[in-house]
Amino acid sequence: MQTLSARDAKYNFGRLIDMARAEPVTVEKHGRAVVVVLAVEEYERLKTIESEQQAKTVGSGGKK
Numbered sequence: 001m002q003t004l005s006a007r008d009a010k011y012n013f014g015r016l017i018d019m020a021r022a023e024p025v026t027v028e029k030h031g032r033a034v035v036v037v038l039a040v041e042e043y044e045r046l047k048t049i050e051s052e053q054q055a056k057t058v059g060s061g062g063k064k
Contacts, residue, residue, distance in 0.1 A: 001026055006034070 002019050006029040009016045016037060019025045024038040
């Protein structure tokens with residue numbers, strides 16, 4: 001996973017978008033990770049997995 005400072009992300013937003021299309025990018029502020037930017041396709045994939053897991057939990061009566 002690539003990492004950018006918040007300042008670099010701000011001033012190079014186009015680069016951030018290009019990087020995030022290839023792999024998630026961590027954005028750090030004062031040396032601490034604060035957000036992860038990822039491609040919409042990856043976000044949708046993760047949401048689908050989450051929905052499937054929730055459906056399994058509901059389908060099993062809430063038991064894990």
